[in-house]
Amino acid sequence: xxxxxxxxxxxxxxxxxxxxxxxxxxxxxxxxxxxxxxxxxxxxxxxxxxxxxxxxxxxxxxxxxxxxxxxxxxxxxxxxxxxxxxxxxxxxxxxxxxxxxxxxxxxxxxxxxxxxxxxxxxxxxxxxxxxxxxxxxxxxxxxxxxxxxxxx
Numbered sequence: 687x688x689x690x691x692x693x694x695x696x697x698x699x700x701x702x703x704x705x706x707x708x709x710x711x712x713x714x715x716x717x718x719x720x721x722x723x724x725x726x727x728x729x730x731x732x733x734x735x736x737x738x739x740x741x742x743x744x745x746x747x748x749x750x751x752x753x754x755x756x757x758x759x760x761x762x763x764x765x766x767x768x769x770x771x772x773x774x775x776x777x778x779x780x781x782x783x784x785x786x787x788x789x790x791x792x793x794x795x796x797x798x799x800x801x802x803x804x805x806x807x808x809x810x811x812x813x814x815x816x817x818x819x820x821x822x823x824x825x826x827x828x829x830x831x832x833x834x835x836x837x838x
Contacts, residue, residue, distance in 0.1 A: 692718065696763045708790035709815065711769060712741040715760045715793050719745035720821040722756040725798065727822070728807060729815040736810060741791040744806060746798040750781060753795045757784045760793055 699705070699714040709729075716727050724745035733740045747753035754777065761771055769788055776784040782800035786793040794806055801807070 692721070692759065692763065693766070695721070696767070700767055708740055708788075711764060711767065711788065712743050712791040713815070713817075713821075714763065714767070715743045715788075715791070716745070716817055717821045718760050718763055719743070719756050719793075719795065720817070721823045722759060723748075723752065723823045724756055724795070726801070727817050729817060730807075730810060730812050731815055732810050732812045735812045739787075739790060739792045741815070742806065742810070743791060743793045744796070744801075745794070746796050746801050748798055750779060750797065753781070753784055753797060756795050757786055757793070760786060764788055 695717055696714045699717055700710045702710060702713075705713050709731075712729050716729050720727050724747055726744070726746045728742075728744040730742040730744070731740070732738070732742055745756065747756055757774070757777070761774070765771065772787040772789050774784070774786050776782075782797040783804060784793075784795040786795075796804065796806075
């Protein structure tokens with residue numbers, strides 16, 4: 687069973703009327719990646735430049751265990767929202783890139799050290815969708831001081 691916190695947030699994002707389908711699903715995937723401590727999150731709008739997918743969701747992970755956990759949770763949440771996974775690639779111990787094809791959008795999870803090698807970020811001349819800061823793990827606390835948190 688999914689963590690209630692994850693379910694609640696994914697449900698809120700997918701129900702957000704400012705994100706039409708499939709952007710709502712891509713943004714929910716970005717939120718999952720950010721809350722699994724993914725870095726350098728991007729959602730790229732490729733509707734006008736590619737017939738492969740409407741959106742590319744990109745994130746970097748520090749290690750393969752983190753990357754696999756991120757991918758597993760994205761798949762779990764998208765299946766929960768009745769999305770079909772077309773294919774998954776890179777699910778093995780030494781993979782430095784996991785690709786999840788959700789049909790309308792693609793999720794790319796790279797090891798931080800390998801992302802530049804593939805340069806998916808620069809593949810398309812397409813606009814990026816703004817990702818709210820609160821999609822990143824711990825960002826809500828980033829601007830408060832230690833005094834606000836009750837430490838010492």
